[in-house]
Amino acid sequence: MNRKISFCWMLLSASTLLNAQFSNSGNLQLHSGANVAFYGNVTNSGTFTDSSTVVTMRGSNAQTVDGSAAITFNNLTVNNTSATGVTLSQNMTVRGNLALTDGYIYSSTASLLTLTSTATTSGASNASFVSGPMSKTGNQAFEFPVGKNTAYAPVTISAPSLATDQFKAEYFEIDPDALYDVDSKDASLDHVSQCEYWTINQTAGSSGTTVTLSWNTPRSCGVDYLPDLRVARWDGTQWKDEGNGSTTGTTVSGTVASSSAINTYGVFSLASISGSNVLPIELLNFEGRCDEVYTMLSWSTASEMNNDYFTIERSTDGVNWQLSGTIKGAGNSSEFSNYTYSDSQISFGDITYYRVKQTDYDGFSKDLKTISVTNCRSNSSTENVLHVYPNPSNGVFNLACSKDAGEVESIQIFNASGREVYYAVGFQNSIDLTALEGGIYFIQLNLKTGTLLKKMTLE
Numbered sequence: 417m418n419r420k421i422s423f424c425w426m427l428l429s430a431s432t433l434l435n436a437q438f439s440n441s442g443n444l445q446l447h448s449g450a451n452v453a454f455y456g457n458v459t460n461s462g463t464f465t466d467s468s469t470v471v472t473m474r475g476s477n478a479q480t481v482d483g484s485a486a487i488t489f490n491n492l493t494v495n496n497t498s499a500t501g502v503t504l505s506q507n508m509t510v511r512g513n514l515a516l517t518d519g520y521i522y523s524s525t526a527s528l529l530t531l532t533s534t535a536t537t538s539g540a541s542n543a544s545f546v547s548g549p550m551s552k553t554g555n556q557a558f559e560f561p562v563g564k565n566t567a568y569a570p571v572t573i574s575a576p577s578l579a580t581d582q583f584k585a586e587y588f589e590i591d592p593d594a595l596y597d598v599d600s601k602d603a604s605l606d607h608v609s610q611c612e613y614w615t616i617n618q619t620a621g622s623s624g625t626t627v628t629l630s631w632n633t634p635r636s637c638g639v640d641y642l643p644d645l646r647v648a649r650w651d652g653t654q655w656k657d658e659g660n661g662s663t664t665g666t667t668v669s670g671t672v673a674s675s676s677a678i679n680t681y682g683v684f685s686l687a688s689i690s691g692s693n694v695l696p697i698e699l700l701n702f703e704g705r706c707d708e709v710y711t712m713l714s715w716s717t718a719s720e721m722n723n724d725y726f727t728i729e730r731s732t733d734g735v736n737w738q739l740s741g742t743i744k745g746a747g748n749s750s751e752f753s754n755y756t757y758s759d760s761q762i763s764f765g766d767i768t769y770y771r772v773k774q775t776d777y778d779g780f781s782k783d784l785k786t787i788s789v790t791n792c793r794s795n796s797s798t799e800n801v802l803h804v805y806p807n808p809s810n811g812v813f814n815l816a817c818s819k820d821a822g823e824v825e826s827i828q829i830f831n832a833s834g835r836e837v838y839y840a841v842g843f844q845n846s847i848d849l850t851a852l853e854g855g856i857y858f859i860q861l862n863l864k865t866g867t868l869l870k871k872m873t874l875e
Contacts, residue, residue, distance in 0.1 A: 440464055440483070444472070450873040458703050459483040459505070466490045468512075471504050473519070482506045487580035492727040494519050494544060501544075504528075510535050516544035516561055523548035530834045537561050549586040551619065553579075560585040562614070562714065567635045570670070571614045571684070572628040581621030581654075583681075587614050591784075592650075596683055601648070601655040605687045608655050610699075611637040611782070613685040621644050624677035626661065628688055634776055638721040641692035647674040648687035655687065681707070683711050691719070691750050700752075702772055704789035711759045711789050715772055720749045721778040728757050731769040734834070736788070754850070767858070790858055801860060809872035813848030817843065817861065828860045830874070849874055 418592070437456040444460075446452055448468040455475050460483040472493040475478055481487060493511035493790050496502055498520030502528040509640065511532040521579035523529045530547055533554030539562030545568045546776070552558045559572040562585055569587040591600065592613040601608055616627060629647055631639050639645065642665075647658040659675025672686070676686045686693070702715040713728065713857045723745035729737040759770075771786040803816040817824065821843040829847070830836035837852060849857070861868040 454529045460485050460487040479622055480505055480798055481508055493517055494521060516540040518544050521546045525549055533599050540568060551582055551584045553582045554735050562587040564589040570630050574626040576623035576625055577623055581618045582622045585616045592685055596650045599770055602655045602657040606690050607688055609686040611685055615683055616681045618681050624679040626674050627678050627684060628671050628673040631686060639693050642689045644688050644692045645672045646687040646689055646788045647672055650683035700782045702785040702787055704770055704787050712865050713757045713770060715755050717753045720746045723747060724777045727773040729771050734769045767830055771874045802870050804870050806818050808875045810875050812846055812848050814846045818863050824861050832856045832857045
């Protein structure tokens, strides 16, 4: 059973271990020199005064920091051994040292972690970092200890001009292409990474700084020639070449700095001016189509590095996945490669989701793309037992079914992406879709003895 300790007024002046859920609704003062360890959640809805103490989040279960009032710590140590770590549900500020020993800090725009001009950090690693946005104020060079999932991916800015300058940074371990077209780039860039990106925004001040990005194997998908690495910045329409002012490290891990100070911030990623530094498995496409009783999948890559094999996974809901099969990869290749795979383990009339994953020789796996395929294993008898008219229609569709109406348990309608947009119990003689956008839809009649599916066009 969880215990809860609530305070209206308290002064802590020595080493204190709080093993219960902690809630402050009054005036809590941590005296100078005190060492306080929280093992449960911390809720602050009052006045919280931290005078040169060391506070440790030391839970073995997931912890949260919440309440109606923001909280400021002097020195904060995160040493949470749970798989989840510490989640912020309220703004939190650190003005001394943030020691990241074990466990992640999960932040968001609404529940932001802020470090003041006097704050420092230490100890960040793959085992402990900030997952989400964090803000730093001050005129010192600063390495943001950010990451995602289990990947630590720091990004650094040089010293801003003013102590009041403020920057916010976050790391994303996903392909930037969906939001920031990697094919739209300066002519000097051969390619932009499709494995990761960072956002860096200046929220106060106007100082220019040098931006330094990090890489790590296997997180960054492949660095093999440091001189050709570049810092790339998305300017709203294309990726700009911000140069290579210096590099550190090896092909396993290191950093690359922009060649000069940057005054316009936003989205940043690694890039290369040559075919070296493959960076991603460069997936050109991933498509699926119905071929009688099979789903035929095909995909192409422009380049591969350290690629052992591809995994094809199947799902009926886009959430729960199961293995369908594997295809051997090309290993290391800078040429186009084409792949095909057929799947016969599908149900009549279902929408099936597929995703392709890549696994390198080190055992590291990464999701590349997800698609949906609709109406495989179509049955010609569907045309005889289910009629939809008019089709196309401007909104109202009439239904006629040679099956008895009592055989129809429910009706579902899906859009072209496989998302359900309509559901009704039992049979309906007509369906009004005028509230939906025009396009292709699929109506599915769920019978006691099977399923019927038909395509509909809404004009």
